[in-house]
Amino acid sequence: xxxxxxxxxxxxxxxxxxxxxxxxxxxxxxxxxxxxxxxxxxxxxxxxxxxxxxxxxxxxxxxxxxxxxxxxxx
Ligand code: SF4
Ligand code: SF4
Numbered sequence: 001x002x003x004x005x006x007x008x009x010x011x012x013x014x015x016x017x018x019x020x021x022x023x024x025x026x027x028x029x030x031x032x033x034x035x036x037x038x039x040x041x042x043x044x045x046x047x048x049x050x051x052x053x054x055x056x057x058x059x060x061x062x063x064x065x066x067x068x069x070x071x072x073x074x
Contacts (some may be wrong), residue, residue, distance in 0.1 A: 010052050012065040013044050019063035026055035026064060 013034075018041050027035045027042075034049040035042060042063075054063045 009051060012046065012069055013025055013049055013051070013055070014067045015042050015044060015067050016065070017041065017062045019061045020059075021061065024045070025060065026058050029054045029058050 022037055022040045022042060024037060027037060031052060031054070032048045032050060034045045035055060036045070037043070051066055053066060056066060070074075
């Protein structure tokens with residue numbers, strides 16, 4: 001578990017860049033504008049992402065996932 005902006009998160013948003021084709025659909029639905037395209041590569045601002053899951057549900061090619069942080073530590 002780690003803490004950002006006073007919030008504790010047990011997940012992290014992961015982007016599968018092999019699947020993502022930079023359509024921008026996820027960027028449009030992110031409430032805190034945590035997603036952005038930089039030279040057509042999707043990036044996430046982990047410090048503002050609230051893990052709301054909207055982008056994960058929106059992606060037509062399932063390129064996004066909220067991954068448990070614990071599984072990333074080992
Ligand atoms: S999980 Fe929610 S807050 Fe985080 S990047 Fe996706 S839409 Fe934005
Ligand atoms: S909705 Fe999916 S394919 Fe489109 S930019 Fe977001 S992650 Fe990439």
